[in-house]
Amino acid sequence: MSARFFIVLFLTTYLSGFSQSTSSFVLQGKVRDARTKATLSGTNLIFSTPIPKVVVTSSTGDYFILLPAGKHFLEISMVGYEKDTLTVNIKKGMSLDFYLKPSEKAMDTVLIATQKRLDNLKKDLIGVQRISVSDFKNLPVLFGEKDIFKSIQLLPGIKTAGEGSSGFYVRGGSSDQNLILLDGATVNNASHLLGFFSVFNSDIINNFAIYKGSIPSEFGGRLSSVIDIHTQEEGLEKFTMKGGLGLITSRISLQGPIVKKKIAFLVSGRKAYPDAYVKYSPDTLVRHNKLNFRDFNAKLNIVLNKRNDLSISAYKGEDYFGLGTYFGIAYGNELISMKWRRVNNSQLNSTTTFSYTNFGYDIKIKNSNSDLMILSSIRNASLKHEYQFTKNQNNVFKFGIDVTLHEIKPSSIIASSGSGYNSVEIDPKRNFEGNVFFNHSHQFNKRATMNYGVRINSFSIFGPGNYINYDSLGNPTKYVSYRLFQVGIPYVTLEPRVSLNVEIARHQYLKFAYTRNAQNIHQISNSTSANPTDMFMSSNNNIKPEIADQISVGYFKNINESIYEFSAEAYYKSLYRQIDFRNGSQLVANELIERQLIYGVGRAYGLELQFKRKKGPLTGWIAYTLSKTERKFSSVNRGNWFNARQDRPHEISLVGIYQLNKRWTFSSIWVYYSGSPVTFPAGKYYVAGQNAYYYTERNGNRMPAYHRLDLSITLYGKPKPRYESSWSFAVYNAYNRENAYSINFKDDPLNANKTIAVQTTLFKLVPSIVYNFKY
């Protein structure tokens, strides 16, 4: 037994009688952090003799493998932990928990390995990145608030929706085509402060995975990607307190056991107070304004017994933006998920998840004429039951079912009796969704693995409700009414998925995938910036499910004992039934919005290259993406293909982290991307006492290219037994580049006949300082 980690061995009675016909035995258990006792997902267990086998722990830290009787040489590895080796003697089915010790290096520095060691290349599907939050620990960030959504935008194929936005585009998809899950619950709006921050407090996030190529069939509902985020499950053994103090945000979290080794809790809170500085504004108008957010996470992990555990996770966040006393908007998410995991027998595991999610806003307007509120929400409740059946080491089956009830309340106006406005109540729209999914992972031999599966999606209107059918010009043709509990004719979409992974030579892998996805919840916005008031629509009698087909191929190579890694991925994606709106549509408080919608197709293709250095004092990567994204609508640009908002041909990110010693770490990020397509006026004319602008082609122009350098220095406090602390100093946009956030045209104040182009830059050089601690 190695001194570097501990093995706790449990011989369980219920497994002892189990045996395979080939005298193979089950070995199963969990892998945990030796210090915090948190489960570790994505850990590799490599058994090398007599036949090589690899198993990766699940999102709950569990592993499960069938091994022939005899001695096996085992190597366990995980990013940020010390690798170790041992020999296991398999004589009967048994349960073994492993406790990995965090590596000294990892505590002070970051391993920028988004895929873990060489084995990950072997195991992972194409277009999947598994990320531990510590991977991004030392990167410089705006205002010093770590944000996983800002960090993932440095990965190839993932593009920011713009500076100051937590939205992102994955392989030509729009920002509403990403499925974002927090402990299994869908997050419908992941932004705080109108997009400057995401709702995820990175202190309590354990790990997350991004699927942009092949999406496993247990996920569905969005076209372009899945971001599967898990909060921490630490605290079964001891208490920890973590936190950070920054200039505009602060956060604190506490976790620990309620009953040792049985029940652990986590609570965390975060608050942002940019309006604290507004008081000092020279403008008296600005002084009355408010802009802040807070959020709260709580989690309970309960180990019921050897075979069952339960976790309950909840989130609530609220943003507030107010102008004086006459305007205010509050918006936020509420999420709750309950997950019950059960080991049925040595081959079968099951997970049952219930989740509820609610995103809503309310706007209050009060002046002499109006005293009203505008309310809107999108909610769903979902139940998912899935099984994992491990027939043998080479054949793993996953299958399950989920049902979801959706409800969208479009913006309704509630006016007080003295108000100059009428109340307008728009009926909520409800939908019923059901999915059945199946996946088979089959390892042919040492070199080739195939994964195939299918997801069958059914989505229908759920009464009561009234609907109007429109023709292609937006004229009503038919009225349809649904009774209470009446289920409409469903849209059924068959979503096949297949991927292949072949080791073509030592440390070189070729991967292929085909994926079809359907999307039934659509977000509609006519603004360049994402707003909390963007409208959600579900598929109905007029709106059909959006569909995307993607094929991708990739080549991956580990170089020099996995110090370096090179990857190249190419993809082609076809998008059908994409939704846009007629030119000049009025989207606000429009009950008949559907008549403004138009439907078309899209295509996106690209090449993503990445070269990483994963070990040593200097780590980091360079990533380059070459891509094209287009859309086609019969009534836009005369029905020709045109560049989509997401179309940015060139995108480069350069990330470097240098660990000087145990106390000092330096890091830098440089990003470059082509400007987004934009519609600029082609001319002007004088009407109604002003210059009006004349538009010819949608997205016929392009913004200037964007580039920026960020630097940061992290100083860790002298190591103390129970207390860790660090100071982070960062500079955002270090060479003070004036990047264009928008370019507007207006009359020259000195000469009304003259037009000037005005470029707005959001952030010039922004320094920040944050103090982080852990107790």
Add this chain to the structure above:
Amino acid sequence: MIILLISCEKNIPFKINEMNKRIVIEACINDVDHYGTVKISESMGLMDDSIPPPVSMAKITLMDLTSKTNVEFTETTPGNYKSHVFKAPQGHDFELTVQVGDKTYKAVCEMPLPIILDSISFQDMTIFGGNGFHTLVNFQDSKGIENYYRFVQTVNGVKESLLYAYNDQFFDGKYQNFELFKSHLSIGDTVCVEMQTINKNIYQYFSQLSNVDLNSGQQLLAPANPPSNFSGGALGYFSAYSYQKARAIIQ
């Protein structure tokens, strides 16, 4: 607000592919004055800094389709045309025909019913944490009828180019103290408000014109040209409207 606190603006040199020249017609008749006006000009390149080129020698005819009478226009100054004296009764349909060279542009518009403007008053915005005064237009919206309004405000003799075009979708039948929120006024200002009741397509024109009014600062993904009611590809509009005026000094 972050944008207010941190962002910065600067003027940049800008080049763009210019559009082809288009004719712009702005034609108005109303039920109060006994004449109509038409202004014809050409569109310009985006960065041109000349005055809009006037279009002279146009042949303009207005026809009251309800009473089948014709009104002729004559050019008063280059590009500006004025009709002979005539009456434009409410509910009548009018057709305007403009001939420039060998091209003809036509538009039809109905004279809407008036709404009575009671008064204007002023709201001190500082009590809400705002700035200055806003004008309130006081009137009773008629219930059960789709009404479309446009307000034109003149402050100290200077006509504002700010666009206020609204429908009564959210206040049908309600008494209005309608707030003109885009300009911040001060004590002593003389304010005159012209309340127009306009046609639905003219409302859509002004409402979309204000959407693409880039001075408003918002950037739309799909800005579009407001839909002109002229045939033949002319920009601009022909509006027959009913109006009432009120004037007051902020004290």
